[in-house]
Each structure stands twice: as structure tokens, then as C-alpha cells.
Amino acid sequence: MSETVDQSTVMPAKVETPLQRFISDFSDNKIAVVAFVVLVAIIFIAIFAPWISPTDPYDLAKVSILDSKLEPGTTSMDGVTFWLGTDSAGRDLLSSIFYGLRISLGVGVMSGIIALCIGSVIGLIAAYYGGKVDTLIMRVVDIQLSFPAILVALILISVLGTGVDKVIIALVLVQWAYYARTVRGSALVERNKEYIEAATCLALGNNRIVFRHLMPNCLPPLIVVGTVQTAHAISLEATLSFLGVGLPITEPSLGLLIANGFEVMLSGLYWVSFFPGIALLVTIVSINLVGDQLRDVLNPRLQK
Amino acid sequence: MSLIVFVGVNVVGDPVDMLINPEADQAEIQRVIRDLGLDRPLHEQYLFFVGNALEGDLGKSFIFGESALKLIVQRIPATFELALTALILAVVIGVPLGVYAGMRPTAISSRTIMAGSILGFSLPTFWVGLMMIMVFAVMLGWLPSTGRGDTVEVLGIEVSFLTLDGLSHLLMPALNLALLKISLVIRLARAGTREAMHQDYVKFARAKGLSESRVILVHVLKNIMIPVVTVLGLEFGSLIAFSVVTETVFAWPGMGKLLIDSLHNLDRPIIVAYLMIIVLIFVIINLIVDVLYSVLDPRVRIKDAGQ
Amino acid sequence: MSADTPTLDVRELKTHFFTKAGVARAVDGVSFTVGKGEVVGLVGESGSGKSVTGFSIIGLVDPPGRVVSGEVLYNGQNLLDLSDEGMRKLRGDRIAMIFQDPMMTLNPVLRVDTQMVETIRAHDPSVSKTDALARARDALGQVGIPAPDERLRSYPHQFSGGMRQRVAIAIALLNKPDLIIADEPTTALDVTIQGQILYEAQKLCRETGTSMIWITHDLAVVAGLADKICVMYGGRIVEQGGIDDVLDHPVHPYTRGLLGSVPGHNTRGQRLYQIPGMAPSLLNLPEGCAFQARCPRADSACRVEPEITKPVEGREVRCFHPHLDRNEEVGA
Secondary structure (H helix, E strand, O other), X not given: OHHHHHHHOOOOOOOOOHHHHHHHHHOOOHHHHHHHHHHHHHHHHHHHHHHHOOOOOOOOOOOOHHHOOOOOOEEOOOOOEEOOXXXXXOOEHHHXXXXXXXXXXXXXXXXXXXXXXXXXXXXXXXXXXXXXXXHHHHXXXXXXXXXXXHHHHHHHHHHHOOOHHHHHHHHHHHHHHHHHHHHHHHHHHHHOOHHHHHHHHOOOOHHHHHHHHXXXXXXXXXXXXHHHHHHHHXXXXXXXXXXXXXOOOOOOOHHHHHHHHHHHHOOOOOHHHHHHHHHHHHHHHHHHHHHHHHHHHHOHHHOO | OHHHHHHHHHHHOOHHHHHOOOOXXXXXXHHHHXXXXXXXXXXXXXXXXXXXXXXXXXXEOOOOOOEHHHHHHHHHHHHHHHHHHHXXXXXXXXXXXHHHHHHOOOOHHHHHHHHHHHHHHHOOHHHHHHHHHHXXXXXXXXXXXXXXXXXXXXXOEEEOOOOHHHHHHHHHHHHHXXXXXXXXXXXXXXXXXXXXXXXXXXXXXXXXXXXXXXXXXHHHHHHXXXXXXXXXXXXXXHHHHHHHHHHHHHOOOOHHHHHHHHHHHOOHHHXXXXXXXXXXXXXXXXXXXXXXXXXXXXXXXXXXXXO | OOOOOOOEEEEEEEEEEEEOOEEEEEEEEEEEEEOOOOEEEEEOOOOOOHHHHHHHHHOOOOOOEEEEEEEEEEOOEEHHHOOHHHXXXXXXXXXXXXXXXXXXXXXXXXXXHHHHHHHHHOOOOOOOHHHHHHHHHHXXXXXXXXXXXXXXXXXXXXXXXXXXXXXXHHHHHOOOOOEEEEEOOOOOOOHHHHHHHXXXXXXXXXXXXXXXXXXXXXXXXXXXXXXXXXXXXXXXEEEEEEHHHHHHOOOOHHHHHHHHOOOOHHHOOOOOOOOOOOOOOHHHOOOOOOOHHHOOOOOHHHHOOOOEEOOOOOOEEEOOOOOOOOOOOOOO
């Protein structure tokens, strides 16, 4: 019966480019579309923070201690309205959040990209050469993945010390194993397909086969893992910064803003850590939602 | 592993600068350095450390002047109490919600549960902790915000959950720590239930005339508990690791808070000892999960017994 | 209840599946009766609606399927009017079911005794655990399982496929039901085991007077077992009657096609008959007779739904062009 059902439900072939099809599949889920729009807005804010922020929270000449601990919506003597209030140093929270997003996203995305590159190359090497190389690499990956990311990050930070570069290195070292495993998995599937055999028969160089033939086919799962991992990296960086072992005070990410708010929260100044947290949450949730939908759309098994 | 940690920790910073009174004279500094063994070359310090470690001595804390191992072991019960409570909360809250969502995958209530679980995955633990303190401790004043409360000694171990005060201190941090795992359990239970509901054995159980509650509570639940318990067992290690964050937020006097304090103070024997112990805990947890798995799944149990 | 009330009387039963691709009329107006102690063979290809008929009777059609109309009279009472709880009380007690794949029907993480005792206690909580265990042991012995005491404490994966099916049959027998619906219980088993299970089933029906609906695609199975046969095609019963009568003198072209495609002694060396084409999708059955596209006798008359006729005594057929010449060669 199943065969006949297949036959009878064959749709008339629509002429659609892969991109159009991807867009229409993605738009099936309205929540994901909203998340995508929010994410684009967040990225826009992060990139253009210095130009769109109401004030520069780190220009000491403009920040006045007299404006400290103002409630959301208060207007200062200079006529600036602090929509989200100010912190204990008198900085406008909205502007701080814009700048914080810039740092948090920057660190998260940069570590994500570096980890993706390193992890993919290692994963490809494992898949392409197989044997002992593969065993060794995957053993390291397994050991690392059996430890929670926060613990690995704490170990690395305790080894490397703090600082922007150290945090990025730690985040890269935490993430690379996920990429390596993903790439190896899909590369192993692709490697046994005929077109790779054909490429090998044509005596194409190893590099060419790996990067021109294997790599593009590993991209879809990589994109999905990439979005989820970037969200993780942002969350992890915020956690480390909150614990005081992440970014230095000179680079105030969202995690540091929240930590600053923690100090004054018990005296009722809820907004100082509430709003940066909301910004962090919205960022992570929208990345995760977009990632979820990407996974559904890019998963060939679920394709209609 | 121990080598990486040891060498790494030792190049982080110079504990001498932090520990010694800046007004101390040169002789005083020399004496402290010699006492702490910091004057020897690094490889000698490492060999010294390994030798001692094998005898159960992981060095003395620079700050407290006590055995690092002892300091950490003292803090283990608090952390374990927190992590175990979180684990129980994850099962007690996560399994019913997940099973419910799995039984009615299209119902609005189920979709709400799943949306909540996505949110639970995305929420930064430390921020949720702060918000909990703000709402329940600062605004409503229902629960205390920090510390462990009154403890009772049971078998020589201090525990909080047996006193009302301790319990009220335990509730928020445990729930905070459990949040991520609740989301995880909901997903696992939902996926397992959805799969089980389509299995013949569930249909056969219904064909036998069993009540719906027995079908779900016995036939479905027993099957989905296998992956849930396995995953949660493995996640217990991650609970202990993440308790670093929760303990810092709620000032819970466990080993995680000690680690963060030590990182700030560059108290490297404690850092090294913590990492050694956490690795040991992970190894033990993996062993226990293997045993648990075979207890739960008769297929594994009998195969092993036959070998 | 008069003496001649059949144990089960299915009337114009319709079960449809409301899928995204459209409505699949899996069962579309099926009527038949099962007398006391009678064994009815429900025969058809995959997707003919025979299993769905079985599940409709016992009230376990999975969504998006739903019984749309008709009556299922059990001892004169319409089961479709019963509440969920009323139906539950009947299931496994008065009407039991055996499934196709014995590897899947027993819960892998529960011991056999648990799965048997719960069946008894679901219908009579007053039975003590010891008594229930004793009954379970007897039932296992009844279906020919050696060392039942020991076997009770085993898990399903410790049994072979044939043994598991015996356990499933034992579970079905536990409460001495009036009717057993067996959904291809031997299909997944080896031929020798199949024979044993069939033998046991037949013996048990004779001994206990239990009625049975045996769903299968295998005519040979039905031939040795059933008193009556119902041939299903495209959600309808196209021919029904006494087992020997139908097998010897099939009237509907589809039944003839089915019989012709079974290899036998006298067909040796000859090319086996094949029914041309494939079973139609239940999502878009043709107007009129479902078999018309594959039927050698079809003509324009078949575009209208054929009514049930009784061309021969004791036979019901849905066909405009039945084979009424009794001497005609089967499979021609």
C-alpha cells in the first residue's frame, strides 16, 4: 500500500530554486520568523552601538555621578531621558546594554567562527584519514565532551588567566569538539558516496577533495551546530564574566552589567541587572529558535 | 590532565604578591616562599605535588593555611545536597510535564510546556538566580536569599534539608540549579512518551483492558525512565559543575563557591585540588550510571549475567 | 438475548482516517456476523482495511482514524455506544486481541507475570495475587509453554518469537473471552511455528467455545482454520460465505484472482496467475467498485457501487459480473 500512496501523492514539480524553497520552508514557522527579525535587529544594534546609543556610557566626561541609580524613565538635568534607568555610576543603562551586546555578540561570534574553522578542519582530517588519526582525535573529543562546558572553561580560565583574548581562547577550546564531531559525522557519510570516489579516480589532490567536495556537503549540519553553539558561547561568556573570571572590567559585556547590578540589587535597584539579563535572554532565545527551525528545514530526513 | 592543570595554574599569577604583607622585609618573603615551596623549579614542584597527591595530600591553601583537600572535602556535602535536590526536582517536575506533553503533542497546554522548556534552555542560570532572589527574597520576602540556614548533623555530615530554615534556604538555589535539567527531562520524557505511545505494547496493554493510568504509569513510564535516568545520571556531574554558578549567586557554602573565591585569590592548591576531585567525581558517576542502567533495563542486566 | 443472537454482529461499519492528504476510507461499510464458537477468517491484501476492522471492533483505532458510522453489536449490545470505561471493561475480558508482531506486543521492561497478572486484576481486582499467578501459570501451560513457573519470572526478550506469541495468546485467554480478534498472529513467525500456533488456536476455540476473528492475508491459514471467510478489498467485504464453499467456488473476480495466485499441487509447471496492477490507495479509491481497474470483467457498469447480492445460497457478493458457472477453472 505504501508504494501506491507514494505514487498517488506525488506533487506536480514546482520550479523553485533551493534558496526560494529554503525561505518558504523556513517561513512555515511564524515564531522562527519573528525570532529571525529580532536577531537581525540585535545584530544591527550590536554593530552600530556607538552611533545609536543615546549616550556614551564610557565617556567619563559625560557620565555624571549625580545621575546614579535613577529609575527607568527619569530625565537627567542635561535633558537626557534614561529609559531603562542608570547604574550606580550614573551610566545610562540602555546605552550600556547596546555596548554590552556589541561585546557579548562580538566575543561569542568570534569564538564561534574560530572554533568552527579549527573544529571543521580537525573533523575533516579525522574523517578523511581515518584509522589511528581518527581514533586519537575522536578520543580527545569524547573526553572533552564528557565534561560540562562550564567546567572546561573554568579549568582553562584558571590556566590562562583572564582577559578578552583568554576568554575567546577558552570559548574556542570549549566549542571546537562539537564542530569536529559534527563535521566528522557528516563527512564520513559523504566520503563513501560515489562522487568522492569519482573525484579520487580523477586523481584530484587531497586538499581539493576535502575542501571543494567534502566540506560543502558538511555545511548544513555545521550551520545548525554553529547557531546553537554561538548561543552557548554567549551564555558561557556571560556566566564567566558574572563570576568575575571572564572579561575584564574594561570590556563590560552583558554578564558584567548583570554582575554590577547584583551588588545593588538587594537595595531594590532591580533594573540594573534585570534589563541586561532580558537583553541576554532575548538574544539567546532568538538564536536558539532560529537554530531549531534551521535544523528542521535543513534536515533531509524531515524534508517533504 | 594533572600536569596541564598544575603547570597552568602556576603561571596564572604570583601568589607571593598577594599573600605577603607588602611591608614585610626580604627575609620574611624568603621564608614564606620557602614554606610554600615556591622557590623550587616548576618540575620539582610538580613531582612533589604528585607524590603528595598519591598520599592524599594536595597541598596547603595559601589563604587558609590548611590542607586544600580537607577544605574541599568539607564543602562537598553542601554541594552534593544542592545537586541532589536539584536532580530530584528535575525528575519530579520534568517527568510529569514531559509525559503529559508527549501524550497530547498538539494540545495548547503541551505546546506551552515545550515553549517553557526552550526558554529553560536559553535562560542564563545566574541571571534567573538573581531574579529569583529579587522577587522572592527582596520584593516578597518569602525566602532567604543567601547561605545554608540551620543545619543538622546526620552521620557526621551537616545537612540543611531536615530543618525548616535549612529547607527554605535550599529551595531557591536547588530550583535555580534544576532549571536547565527540568527542560532537559521534559524533552526526554516527551520524546520517549511520543515514541512509546505508538508502540504495539501500549496498544496491547489497552487491548488487555488496562486502565489508562496503568498504561501510562506502568507501561510507558517504565520504558521512558531508562533514558531519563541514564542521562540524568550523567548530568549529575554537570549539576555539580554548574553549582559553581548557583553557589556564587546564593552564597551557598559549597565547593563551587570555594573554587571561585580561590580563582580570585589565586589560591592554586585549592584550584588544583578541586579539579582533581571533580575529575574523580565524574569517573565515579559514570560507573554508578552504568550500574543503574543495567538495573533498570532487564535486557542489559540479563545479557551481562549470562556472560 | 435469544439463542441465535450472534456473538458479534457488525453492521455497515465505517472507519475513516482524516489525514492531511485527505480522508482515507479504510473501512467503508463492512457487515458480517460471528456466531458462538465460530471462526471467521478476514482475508485481504495489506491496506484492504482488515486490521482496521479488527481495531474498530475493540475500540482502539489510532487517530487520525475514527469510526464514522455503523454498529458493532456484541451479544446484541452496540459497542460504539459504550463509554470509554465500559469499553475498557470489555476489552481483554470478553473480547481479547492478539497482535501481529510478537516481538513488539509484550512490554520489554516488565516481567511476563506482571503483564499477565495485571490483565486479570484489571477486570477483577478482588482476585488475589496468588490466585492470579496460578491462573497465569495455567494459561501458559494451556498454550504449550514448558516450565510455566519458571517462564513467569522471565522477561519477554528471553523468549523466542513463537513463544512470545504463545504468551500473547495465553494473555488473551486469561479471562476466558467470548471473542478473540487475532490480527495476523502467525505472519511474523516461521512456517513450522505457524502450524503449531494455528493448531493450538483451533484446539482452544473448540475446547472453550470461544469465537474468533482471524485476520490474515494468507488463504492457506484460513483454509484450515475458519468456518467462514470474508474477503476484503478497498475497505469493503467483496465476498463472504462458508469456507469450503468460497474456496472451491469463488464468485467474485478478486477472490478468484487471490486463489489463482496461490501455488498448489495442480499448478506445478504452470505460470501462476497474477492480479494485474496494485492495490489502490485508500485516499483516492475510484468511483464504484474498488477493484474495477484490475478486474478482467470490469465494464462501464462497475463505475457504480455494486450492492450486495446473494447469487448462491449462503454467499454474499459485491459484484456486477460474478462467476456463476460452477465448473469454471479457478484463476482463468
